[in-house]
Amino acid sequence: MTTSRDVVGQRSETVRRANLSSIVRELHLRGPLSRSELVARTGLTRSAIRGLIGELVAADLVEERRSEPAGTPGRPSPEVRARGDQTLALALEANVDSLAMALVGLGGTVHRLERVDRPRAHVTVDEIADDLVGLVRPMLGDLRSGDALVGIGVAVAGVVRRSDGIVRHAPNLGWRDAPLGDRLAESLELDVPVWLANEADLGGLAEHRRGAAAGADEVVYVMGEVGVGGNLIAAGRPLVGAAGYGGEVGHMPVNPEGLPCGCGAVGCWETEIGERALLVRAGRDPDGGRAAVSELIGAAGEGEARACAALEHVAAWLGVGLATLINILNPQLVVLGGVFERIHPLVGDAIEAATRRRSLRPSADLVRIVPGQLGVDAPIIGAAELAFEPVLADPAARLRSRVPALASA
Amino acid sequence: MTTSRDVVGQRSETVRRANLSSIVRELHLRGPLSRSELVARTGLTRSAIRGLIGELVAADLVEERRSEPAGTPGRPSPEVRARGDQTLALALEANVDSLAMALVGLGGTVHRLERVDRPRAHVTVDEIADDLVGLVRPMLGDLRSGDALVGIGVAVAGVVRRSDGIVRHAPNLGWRDAPLGDRLAESLELDVPVWLANEADLGGLAEHRRGAAAGADEVVYVMGEVGVGGNLIAAGRPLVGAAGYGGEVGHMPVNPEGLPCGCGAVGCWETEIGERALLVRAGRDPDGGRAAVSELIGAAGEGEARACAALEHVAAWLGVGLATLINILNPQLVVLGGVFERIHPLVGDAIEAATRRRSLRPSADLVRIVPGQLGVDAPIIGAAELAFEPVLADPAARLRSRVPALASA
Numbered sequence: 174m175t176t177s178r179d180v181v182g183q184r185s186e187t188v189r190r191a192n193l194s195s196i197v198r199e200l201h202l203r204g205p206l207s208r209s210e211l212v213a214r215t216g217l218t219r220s221a222i223r224g225l226i227g228e229l230v231a232a233d234l235v236e237e238r239r240s241e242p243a244g245t246p247g248r249p250s251p252e253v254r255a256r257g258d259q260t261l262a263l264a265l266e267a268n269v270d271s272l273a274m275a276l277v278g279l280g281g282t283v284h285r286l287e288r289v290d291r292p293r294a295h296v297t298v299d300e301i302a303d304d305l306v307g308l309v310r311p312m313l314g315d316l317r318s319g320d321a322l323v324g325i326g327v328a329v330a331g332v333v334r335r336s337d338g339i340v341r342h343a344p345n346l347g348w349r350d351a352p353l354g355d356r357l358a359e360s361l362e363l364d365v366p367v368w369l370a371n372e373a374d375l376g377g378l379a380e381h382r383r384g385a386a387a388g389a390d391e392v393v394y395v396m397g398e399v400g401v402g403g404n405l406i407a408a409g410r411p412l413v414g415a416a417g418y419g420g421e422v423g424h425m426p427v428n429p430e431g432l433p434c435g436c437g438a439v440g441c442w443e444t445e446i447g448e449r450a451l452l453v454r455a456g457r458d459p460d461g462g463r464a465a466v467s468e469l470i471g472a473a474g475e476g477e478a479r480a481c482a483a484l485e486h487v488a489a490w491l492g493v494g495l496a497t498l499i500n501i502l503n504p505q506l507v508v509l510g511g512v513f514e515r516i517h518p519l520v521g522d523a524i525e526a527a528t529r530r531r532s533l534r535p536s537a538d539l540v541r542i543v544p545g546q547l548g549v550d551a552p553i554i555g556a557a558e559l560a561f562e563p564v565l566a567d568p569a570a571r572l573r574s575r576v577p578a579l580a581s582a
Numbered sequence: 583m584t585t586s587r588d589v590v591g592q593r594s595e596t597v598r599r600a601n602l603s604s605i606v607r608e609l610h611l612r613g614p615l616s617r618s619e620l621v622a623r624t625g626l627t628r629s630a631i632r633g634l635i636g637e638l639v640a641a642d643l644v645e646e647r648r649s650e651p652a653g654t655p656g657r658p659s660p661e662v663r664a665r666g667d668q669t670l671a672l673a674l675e676a677n678v679d680s681l682a683m684a685l686v687g688l689g690g691t692v693h694r695l696e697r698v699d700r701p702r703a704h705v706t707v708d709e710i711a712d713d714l715v716g717l718v719r720p721m722l723g724d725l726r727s728g729d730a731l732v733g734i735g736v737a738v739a740g741v742v743r744r745s746d747g748i749v750r751h752a753p754n755l756g757w758r759d760a761p762l763g764d765r766l767a768e769s770l771e772l773d774v775p776v777w778l779a780n781e782a783d784l785g786g787l788a789e790h791r792r793g794a795a796a797g798a799d800e801v802v803y804v805m806g807e808v809g810v811g812g813n814l815i816a817a818g819r820p821l822v823g824a825a826g827y828g829g830e831v832g833h834m835p836v837n838p839e840g841l842p843c844g845c846g847a848v849g850c851w852e853t854e855i856g857e858r859a860l861l862v863r864a865g866r867d868p869d870g871g872r873a874a875v876s877e878l879i880g881a882a883g884e885g886e887a888r889a890c891a892a893l894e895h896v897a898a899w900l901g902v903g904l905a906t907l908i909n910i911l912n913p914q915l916v917v918l919g920g921v922f923e924r925i926h927p928l929v930g931d932a933i934e935a936a937t938r939r940r941s942l943r944p945s946a947d948l949v950r951i952v953p954g955q956l957g958v959d960a961p962i963i964g965a966a967e968l969a970f971e972p973v974l975a976d977p978a979a980r981l982r983s984r985v986p987a988l989a990s991a
Contacts (some may be wrong), residue, residue: 188597280885286801332944341944391824405910407828414816414912415800418945425906426940427836438905438940496847497834497906501814503823531835531847535741535750 192217193225193568197255200235201280202382213294213563226253233259234279234568255280260571261321262560263363265305266328266553267353268372269293269345269399271460272301273550274308277557277562281383286550291504293399293462295347298340301392302356309361316363323571324365326560328372328552329353330400335417344435345399368559372396374420375555376510376547377404378411382558384546389506392497395422395491396510396551400435401443405502423447426430427493445490448512455483466512473519488520492527499532499540510545517544601626602634602977606664609644610689610974611791614663635662642668643977645689648891663892666690669980670730671969672772675737675962676712676762678702678754678808679871681710682959683717686733686966688973693960694721702871703806704756707749712764718770725772732973733774735965737781738762739809744826747778753844754808773952777968783829784964785919785956786813787820791967793955798915802907804831804900805919805960809844810852811955832856832969836902854899857921864892875921882928897929901936908941908949919954926953 185298195215206214211222229235257278266288267271273288287308309316316322331343331351338354340346348441358367377386377394381404386392392406401423405412412418419430423443424436431440432450445448448466449459455469456479473480495507509524517524521542529537547554564571602626609615615623620631638644647659666687675697676681682697696717714736718725725731740752740760747763749755767776786795786803790813795801801815810832814821822828832852833845840849841859853859856874858868864878865888882889904916918926918933926933930951938946956963973980 202622218818231744264900283705331944334944342942403910407816407823408819410817412816412821412911413947414945415914416912417950419816419910419912421909421912421942421945424909424940424942426902427835427838429902430839436942456938495840498910500833501812501828502821503825503827503830505824531833533741533830533833533845535743535825535828536823536830539824539827 189225190567191568192221193229194566195224196222196229196253197234197279198565200253200255203563205252206248207250207252211253211447224358229568232571233378234571235244235429244469250570254382257282257284259321260323260561260564261319262557263309263316263325264328264553264556264560266310266372266556267305267330267346268328268552269299269330272304272308274305275550275551275553275557276312277554277561278577279561281554281557283554284556286553288549293345293460298348298351298353298356301346302353302360305357306360313361315426316381322363322365324560325357325361325363325367326375326412326509326556326558327353327357327367327369328556329369330372330398330402332418333369333371335368335370335413337402338367340369341418342436359388364483366560366563368562369448370417370556370559371402371420372398373402374404374411374413374417375553376402376545377406377420377508377555378558379547379551379555380508380510380545381406381411383554384551385508385543386506391502391504392506392508392509393495393502393504394510394545395495395513396545397447397500397512401447403498405498406504407502421539422494423496425494425497427490440492446487446494446513449486451483452513454486455480462475470515470519473516484516484520485523487516488523489527491524492529493515493531495524495528496531499528499536503536504540507540507542508545509542510551511549514544514548591867594688594693598634599893599976599978602638603975605631605634605662606638606643606688606977607974608972609662611663611687614647614661616659616661618659620662628817638977641977641980643973643980650665666691666693668730669732669970669973670728671732671966672718672725672768673735673737673969674734675781675965676710676714676739676755677737677961678739680968681717682715682962683714684959684962684966685721686963686970688804688970690963690966692963692966697958702754702869707757707760707762707765709870710755711762711769714766715769716839718963721792722770731774733773733969734766734770734772734776735739735784735967736762736776736778737782737784737961738778739807740828741827742778742780742934744777744779747776749778755814769935775969775972778969779826779965780791780811780829781807781814781961782811782919783820783822783826784962785811785817785954785960786829786917786964788956788960788964789917789919790815790820792963793960794917794952795915797909799897800911800913801917802911802913803919804904804907804922805918805954806856806921808857808926812907814907814913815913831907833904834903836899836906851899851903855903855922857895860892860896864889865897875924879924879928882925882953892927893925894932896925897932898936900933901938902935902940904933904951905940908937908945912945916949916951917954918951919956919960920958923954931983 207218208445257280260279264275275286340351373396390409394404403422434441666689669688673684684695749760782805799818803813812831837849841853843850
């Protein structure tokens with residue numbers, strides 16, 4: 174079913190922009206395609222495709238190449254591909270345990286990715302911004318001199334207001350209303366927009382575009398790290414909510430008799446399935462971080478009773494929250510990221526059973542629960558996607574910005 | 583942010599269809615508009631609007647009339663309006679307590695609405711279908727002879743597979759996999775499509791289009807009757823999920839130590855806030871139905887302690903589930919329907935406080951919790967909207983179907 178938002182009056186500029194967008198988006202997400210494949214995928218005519226590709230080539234967004242002869246007779250048809258060398262996104266990540274930066278080309282090629290550990294302590298937003306800039310510094314000269322960078326995407330372990338890049342609340346970093354977006358824009362001086370979003374939202378976006386949920390339109394992504402976050406995809410689109418705060422699945426109240434949560438409430442899902450709950454139940458250091466979790470998973474694999482019991486506790490409570498999400502969203506796919514991706518091989522069946530026990534049959538019969546495919550890098554890959562989004566939505570804007578240069582050449 | 587679903591290649595037929603759709607949709611939802619208002623609302627040019635209106639007038643979907651002189655100088659501009667007499671939807675409702683039928687015109691005018699009580703007993707799908715046909719029978723001759731009927735929408739108290747109108751599970755009617763859509767189509771013989779959906783989904787749709795949530799893009803609708811259902815609107819669109827089973831908020835597990843639920847699980851939201859929970863806590867007959875709830879609300883208004891305590895219990899648990907929905911969906915508006923609409927004047931503040939206690943601040947600060955505006959008729963009004971949807975999405979299809987008649991006239 175559709176509503177009033179589906180359709181608005183359309184003029185020819187709008188149509189041209191939409192058509193350019195659909196071509197660039199196909200090439201970005203699916204890789205090189207022949208013109209015939211573009212015709213089939215977009216529903217546009219061959220002549221329309223030809224004209225639009227010409228414009229995109231002139232703007233350095235795509236290129237055409239004869240593909241390698243495949244041993245079949247006849248002239249090989251030219252392949253259209255995104256110019257991942259000429260259109261770049263800078264992706265950053267401010268996680269509780271680590272900081273990371275990546276340089277990603279249109280089409281998804283990761284040219285460079287660096288991650289450094291950080292101690293789990295509350296720090297100021299200026300310190301985090303400085304550390305992130307430090308990671309990027311070796312490339313800063315190159316980035317400033319080129320005009321290929323289209324945007325900066327930032328994944329943050331907190332609730333982010335998307336309109337202005339303010340981190341409204343990041344309990345594990347110790348922030349409220351922290352202007353991380355502005356700080357990064359000032360320090361980097363790269364003259365391109367900086368986009369921030371929650372790390373789990375971006376992890377889910379990455380799994381949806383390039384991972385376990387590719388091609389699925391109804392997806393629940395749940396990621397466990399120190400906190401528990403999520404991302405919901407409905408009808409192929411991320412559910413971000415009125416201000417971008419959506420997907421905070423870690424703070425669903427699941428246990429009225431439960432433990433106090435960092436958010437100030439009691440019995441949030443995070444208190445039963447988060448990293449801390451897992452480590453405490455296994456009798457391990459709750460602040461041991463990723464290394465302690467790896468040890469725990471290893472011990473459980475060797476049958477250590479407390480480690481196994483801790484994983485089973487998490488599996489049972491995962492089922493309670495997943496049942497909530499399945500009953501209200503009727504997804505076709507649940508993707509487990511972060512620590513849940515890592516424990517899935519050990520307790521996948523227990524998670525499945527606990528989920529089915531509390532889900533409505535019609536929805537339970539339809540859903541598959543799978544581990545993610547992108548591991549720890551899902552959020553930063555999603556951050557690059559976030560930075561590319563304006564170019565994908567309106568390649569014509571980039572065309573326009575390049576026109577003077579082309580004209581004077 | 584947008585994804586690959588936002589944009590597909592566009593050809594001129596697609597554009598024309600979208601433009602016709604946006605005009606009919608505006609007139610259906612907003613009432614009569616001048617051509618200038620249509621230009622402003624759709625973004626189309628004046629000449630495009632003129633041409634498209636001509637087509638819609640020829641198909642009897644809209645008409646143009648001079649509006650009443652308003653005492654201002656100059657010629658009154660013609661008003662375009664939906665032909666609510668020429669384009670009709672039949673809406674039906676199979677509720678636990680009652681059956682209803684309505685005849686609704688394009689533009690939303692309810693020409694006729696009848697509701698009859700039914701005993702709370704399990705009945706076969708054939709019996710319900712016969713009773714609904716009996717309600718429609720007095721008009722059946724008129725409906726068959728005209729060609730104004732575009733579809734039949736049916737609201738059902740159960741989980742509905744939208745693709746084929748099968749009621750997968752309706753515990754309060756005693757159904758599993760009941761082919762209500764087919765039965766109604768056979769008995770009514772009206773040669774128009776029959777669309778089924780869950781009653782709470784349709785109540786939410788109605789409040790979104792014509793009630794408390796009109797104009798809001800991020801909405802959670804929760805409706806309490808015998809069962810508790812809901813409807814979620816994100817980015818202006820209903821979240822129906824992979825097969826239409828979404829919105830089953832009544833079966834969120836909220837209390838691991840809770841009561842068994844009709845669905846087979848334990849501690850579902852419905853067991854704490856449904857009509858039965860309310861009546862039992864107030865020491866009243868749990869099967870007393872709507873009348874018993876009315877008495878209870880009256881008694882609470884006069885200060886009866888047990889009645890007040892029961893309402894406070896429901897308010898507190900409403901807060902738990904609403905916090906879940908607010909944290910994961912970041913809605914701007916929560917609309918309470920059914921019994922929650924009726925108790926809102928008494929315990930609105932308690933609901934608000936309980937919800938805030940467990941919601942993340944950024945999302946809690948943004949949301950408003952309000953009662954519905956359409957009362958008991960919300961689902962049947964939504965059923966009419968469901969039946970109109972294909973005409974709104976593609977008025978050109980109706981144009982095409984009318985062309986032979988026009989050509990031979």
